[in-house]
Structure formats: C-alpha cells, structure tokens
C-alpha cells in the first residue's frame with residue numbers, strides 16, 4: 755500500500771494542516787501548503803496545463819463523471835492483485851449508469867481497440883478524443899501497436915476557447931505503480947474536454963491512486979472564495 759492510499763484526505767481533519775496535493779500531515783505548515791517539492795511541482799504542472807481564464811461557477815456547480823475502468827478484457831491481467839479488483843467490468847452496465855446518471859457531462863477512458871465494442875453502447879453525440887503517447891514502437895512487436903488511448907466524451911459545458919480533441923503527453927511517472935494511472939497533463943485536458951469550472955463536482959468512478967480527484971480538488975477549490983473552498987474540500991473528502 756502506498757502513502758497515497760494511507761494518507762488522510764484533505765479537508766477531513768480540519769485541525770490538522772494537510773498537504774493540498776497528497777494529503778499527508780504537514781510537519782511545518784509555515785513553509786507552504788505542500789509537503790515538499792514533488793507535490794508543489796505536480797500542482798504547478800497541473801495549473802500550467804489548465805485554462806487560466808476559467809471563472810468560478812456562478813451557481814451551485816454541476817456534476818460530472820469520469821470513468822477509468824480496467825480496459826475491456828484486461829482487468830485480470832493488470833489489476834488482479836489490487837484491493838479494489840472485482841473481475842472484468844460490465845461495460846454495458848457502466849455506460850448505462852453514466853447515461854442515466856444525470857451528469858452535465860461524462861468521460862470514459864478506453865483502449866483504442868475496444869471502441870468498436872463500446873461506441874455502439876454510447877449516445878450518438880459521443881465524441882472520441884485521443885491521448886497520444888510520444889515515443890516509438892518496441893522492435894519486438896508485430897503489426898499495429900497501440901500508442902494512444904481513447905477518451906469518450908459525452909455532453910459537458912461548451913466553453914470558449916475550444917479545446918483540442920487530442921493530447922500528446924507521457925504516461926504518469928512516479929505516484930505509485932498502478933498500471934493506467936493518469937498523469938497531471940491528462941487530468942488538466944480531461945477537465946477542459948468536459949468544460950468543467952471551479953465549483954463543479956467530479957465523480958471519479960474508478961479512483962485508483964486518486965490522481966484525477968486530487969487534481970480536480972486542487973484546480974477547483976483554490977479559485978473559490980474561502981467559505982466555498984472549505985465546503986468544496988469537505989464535500990470532495992466525504993465523497994471519496
């Protein structure tokens with residue numbers, strides 16, 4: 755189990771000063787709101803990748819969902835030793851629950867090769883976006899070798915300026931070893947694809963390391979006035 759999984763969630767224990775990124779207890783909070791350089795840089799990279807002109811939500815905020823399940827047919831191979839492993843995910847049921855969930859927008863990560871199976875289950879308005887990974891193909895492979903992952907996006911808030919439907923970014927480095935954990939650049943792009951703004955709620959259905967929820971908490975709560983910031987952090991903590 756990593757320190758990420760054992761650390762207290764920011765906002766749950768208001769009398770403790772916690773790192774705004776990873777949630778560990780701060781030894782000396784006078785040195786800032788992060789426990790060290792790694793967390794401070796992760797938050798900085800996230801902000802650099804996000805939309806600087808994004809306004810806080812004028813109303814109570816809208817609900818969005820992100821589903822990052824084990825990709826079709828790969829659950830046992832990559833996750834059989836994880837504590838949250840539940841076998842192969844029922845993708846038709848997952849997509850049906852996203853459609854029926856009343857979300858302002860939702861996104862589903864998937865392998866490019868599973869699109870033929872998944873897209874017929876999605877609304878016709880679904881958009882397919884691509885997270886492309888730089889780098890070549892290992893010489894020992896045959897034929898087509900996947901170098902991108904799909905992000906199926908349904909609904910969302912349409913904001914100006916628009917956002918590109920593809921991202922070029924390296925896989926996550928550090929922050930544990932869970933296969934398929936998402937890097938900061940992906941998180942920032944996901945939120946822009948959905949048109950999310952501070953004050954919105956993110957339901958992260960397959961949290962894994964918690965990277966995506968942590969990124970949204972950081973981006974969302976810091977731009978809110980103090981009282982709403984505290985409420986947003988507590989609500990996110992209670993939901994996670």
Ligand SMILES: C[S@@+](CC[C@H](N)C(=O)[O-])C[C@H]1O[C@@H](n2cnc3c(N)ncnc32)[C@H](O)[C@@H]1O
Pocket residue numbers: 822823824829833836837838839840841842843932933934935936937960961962963964965966
């Ligand atoms: C792709 S990872 C999520 C990564 C996460 N977005 C992150 O950035 O850390 C999928 C997660 O779902 C878990 N999982 C495996 N089988 C599952 C199942 N049948 N139902 C729910 N979760 C499952 C895995 O153990 C893993 O934690």
Ligand SMILES: [Zn+2]
Pocket residue numbers: 773774775776777778788789790793
């Ligand atoms: Zn930290």
